[in-house]
Amino acid sequence: MGKSIVIVGAGVIGLDVALLLAERGYGSHITVIAEHLPGDTSINYTSPWAGANFSAISGNDANALRWDKLGYGHMMKLAEEHGVEACISKTPSFEYWDEMPSRTKIDSMSEYLKDFKILAKSDIPEGCQFGVSFTTITVNAPRYIQYLHRLLKEKYGVTFIREKLTSIESAFSHPSTxxxxxxxxxxxxxxxxxxxxKCYPTRGQILLTRAPHIAKNVMRHGKDYETYIIPRPQSNGNIILGGFMQKGVGTGDTFSSESESILKRTTTLLPEILTGGAMEVLAAFSGLRPSREGGARVERTSIPLDGSGSGILVHNYGASGTGFQAGLGMANEAVGTVEDVLSSLPQAKSRL
Incomplete structure (x- = not known):
């Protein structure tokens, strides 16, 4: 029974699909197959390296706006009900743009972001054209995906298998899938x-920094860069400083020149990082956002299988830097494409 639904990949996108299905009673039908699982560190495993937060970094196309809205509602509820356990937190946020964002983007954000406010010109940094404040969600990325992993296994009976598949067709190796x-x-x-x-990596570098006096999220969106300060929940006062958006760069190395740039930009954006208490840089990390030309792919297709017709394959990848905020919205859409398949499976109560 546990092979009826197979999810390939155990980053936040795959875990979100598993969570949505498990909450609907299909946990015992699910097997997650992945080369890397929560708790691992590898440059090829993106989710643990994320900042992470809900921000306006996403695009202004209809898909991105819809996925963001769904994801925000879910994460806000999770913060209210299981924030400490899940290592996510509601956090005041201030975001600024060097160039004016689209009206579509502004209108969409204003509809659902809690405490949304357009800032006066006098309240935004020099050189910026626009700014907003709202209540965001900040996420301790490595601990959050470990929480999801534990929840899915212990409460919902999801099976996890560590394996690097040789092809997507091999995910259909069990006849009941x-x-x-x-x-x-x-x-x-x-x-x-x-x-x-169409897929390509977008490299980022971040600094893990201890600055317990910083309790707000601050971001500056430039034409060719992103600068951000993100408090990390349940981390003894750590914050994430970033960053870079290097399209097509696939190295996991970190560079002192980039660390210096991050420190200069973040302390200029938020000088209080250097005041009100000691600030200590703990480590530099880099990660590779899974990007895709044209945006994320959420699509039901079929795949020919040797000697057994075809299999139903749902693609759900390419979220780039928005996986934590858009993942539940993408999962909702991906799962929605196979309602006919799910209706044939018996639902079970979650484990207590």
């Missing part, structure tokens, strides 16, 4: 059976 969700992120570019040439 009815649907496979492809949540392979950067792996979608080279995985046989997918090999999406």
């Amino acid at each position: 009815k649907v496979v969700f492809n949540c392979t992120g950067n792996g979608a570019r080279d995985l046989p059976g997918v090999q999406d040439s």
Whole structure:
């Protein structure tokens, strides 16, 4: 029974699909297959390196706006009900743009972001054209995905298997498998059976910094850069400083020149980082956002299987830097494409 639904990939995108299905009673039908699982660190496993937060970094296309709205509602509820356990927190946020964002983006944000306010010109940094404040969600990324992993296994009976698949077709190796969700992120570019040439990494570098006196999220969106300060919940006062958006760069190395740039930009944006208490840089990390030309791919397809017709394959990847905020919205859409398949599966109560 546990092979009816297979999810390939255990980053936040795959975990969100598993969570949505499990909450609907399908946990015992789900097997997650992944080379890396929560608790691992690898440059090929993106989710643990994320900032992470809900921000206006996403695009202004209809998909991004819809996924953001769904994700925000879910994360706000999770923060209210399980914030400490899940290592996520409601946090005041201030975001600024060097160039005016689209009216579509502004109108969408104003509809659902809690405490949303457009800032006066006198309240935004020099050189910026626009700014807003609202209540955001900040996330301790590595601990949050470990929380989801634990929840899915212990409460919902989801099975996890550590394996690097040789092809997406091999996810259908069990005869009872009815649907496979492809949540392979950067792996979608080279995985046989997918090999999406539109996929590419977007490298970022961040600094893990101890500054317990900082309790707000601050971001500046530039034309070719992102600068951000993100408090990390349940981390003894750590904050994340960033960053870079290097399209097509795939190295996991970190560079002192980039660390210096991050420190200069973040302390200029928020000088109080250097006041009100000691600030200590603990480590530099880099990660590779799983990006895709044209935006994320959420699509039901079929795949020919040797000797057994075809299988139902749902692609769900390419979220770039928005996986934590848009993941539940993407999962909702991905799962919605296979309602006919799910209706044939018996639902079970979650484990207590």
